[in-house]
Amino acid sequence: MTSTLDRKAPAVRAPRARRGFAPVPFLAPGLVFLIAFMAIPVGLLAFYSFFKRGRFGGVVFEFTLDNWVKLFEPLYLGVIVQSVGVALVVTLLALLIGYPMAYAIAGLSPKWRTVALVAIVLPFWTNFLIRTYAWILLLNNAGWVNQWLQSLGIVDEPIAMLYTPQAIVVGLLYMYLPLMVLPLYASLQQLDPSLREAATNLGATPWRTFRTVTLPLSLPGALTGCIFVFVPAMSNFVIPELIGGGKTIMVGNLVRDQFFEARDWPFGATLALVLTIMLVLVILVQSAVSRRLTEGSRRG
């Protein structure tokens, strides 16, 4: 009895020992990259945020907390809140539009599934700026949408669509919808079809099957999709600039303006740092929730 246990013990311990050491050489390139392009820049941002601005940009190394106090002025706080709001609306809309899309694609035959996925990914092959300019052509006062509306007699005067917050939402939504659809599709696709059959077999209506089986089991994918959309939507500054006409300022624009227009590097650094911290927090929350979701399905 004891001899059996003795013989088994090393076999169990060995992989744990290996897990501790073997990966280090494989991690090295990634670590170097992260330190050079993530840790050091973020450290610099944190460092600069405690000093005064130079007259023509740059930093004067006199300690101050002014930048952090300035952050709470209504003007800037408002921009941050507004950015969060826009990103949330975009994420929510992406989820509402993306879920049925992903669900439909997962239900297609393998051949049409491939076609649909290629169609989803296809826009990524076109330059991001060109796609954004296309929206300007569509939405401006003499653009296609207004032309159609007028020719159909729905409106007499062109509606101002470009350079509105709604236009920013549409632009961001268009840009990031595939990032919602793909993880959702992946999680729906992985779902064992016999789970849905089992629910049906136990007397669940199609709606109950969806609500109690499909939906809960696709939540990790939905959560991943939300992060994939929320994070870039929150920090994007090109779309607010081009489609929003720079009128509705988001945090990304604010950061850019501080560095390139106002030449206030320390405050720009403070804003950038705040944005980074917020996004990291969001991702941490997401991974914690996601771990709880998948752990729940595997264990208690």
Add this chain to the structure above:
Amino acid sequence: MSTAPLLRVDGVRAVYGDTVALHDISLDIADNEFFALLGPSGCGKTTLLRSIAGFETPAAGRIEIDGDDLLRMPAHRRPVNMMFQSYALFPHMSVEKNVAYGLESEGVGRAETAKRVAEVMDVVGLGHLAKRRPGQLSGGQRQRVALARAIVKRPRLLLLDEPLSALDRQVRASMQLELKRLQHEVGLTFVVVTHDQEEAMSMADRIAVLRDGRLEQLATPQELYANPATRFVASFIGSANLLDGVVRPGRVDVPGVGAVEVAAHALPDGTPATAVVRPEDVDLTADAATAALSGVVVDTYFLGGASTLSIEVAGLAAPIIASVHGTSALTRGDAVGVRFGRAAAVSRDAATVDDQDGTDDSAEPTGVAGTPQEEAEGVRS
């Protein structure tokens, strides 16, 4: 059995693209019966099961339960529950919630649900695991949860798709007995799909043997074994010596062997036929010299309660398989006389001859039926 059948399958035909999965299958299943659909993979048994459950729609035919047309009911309204091969337990729900799911779908009250769930958990012996998630259970425990979930609604018919295939051998043997016990205990009608003839033989009251979407034979295990209807059934059920020849009244003339006496049959005189001799019906005598048929022992297999001997007979392509009680004194190289006891004749027309290569995959060697069976299948003229 005197009353109307519980389930009536009438001329069911299923088609996938160009392939016909089921050719006009008709069969009746009685109330309280333990019924098995047996056949190699791809024989259509799972298609038939899924048609009953409502996951496939047959191209033609009727399926009735208690006289009601089952095919007109959507899958979620059929009074039929199924235990899936993969168990299909909901990973995000506790064991208890899994089992309660069917009752909740039906709108059974909270107290009643709790009571019935607790009852059925006791029946399968899982009361202490109610709060666990499926991921925390062993394969055998998951199988019991799947079973509990399928019987808690007391369906008219319980479908079991390869219920034991995911378990290891020892667990499987004990679960066979347990399924049978449970069927008596809860008084439900069971329809089991399996590719394992031993499993079907040991559990079922009646077995439908399917092959390439056709019903080969429907009978009790004893009848299938003693009087196979086709050469395929003879080779698929248990182990058998298949001696191909020409049928005559009361015998089959086998080249190289001579006349083999067979039980009464209805085959037309002079048609190609096969004499089926079970290994335990092969009698061995020590005096090879005086016997009408003789051979040489080429291998012996000791199986505990019985021994199997493989005997090479001049003029036959494959050895004769004989089974004797206990240990045999014969060893490799001994000359023996061979005599056939009980034998059955089955027809060997063009449609049934091609099966030798067809019993591929699923017939995994099981006990006595193992290697000797495969060798016996090689016996042809």
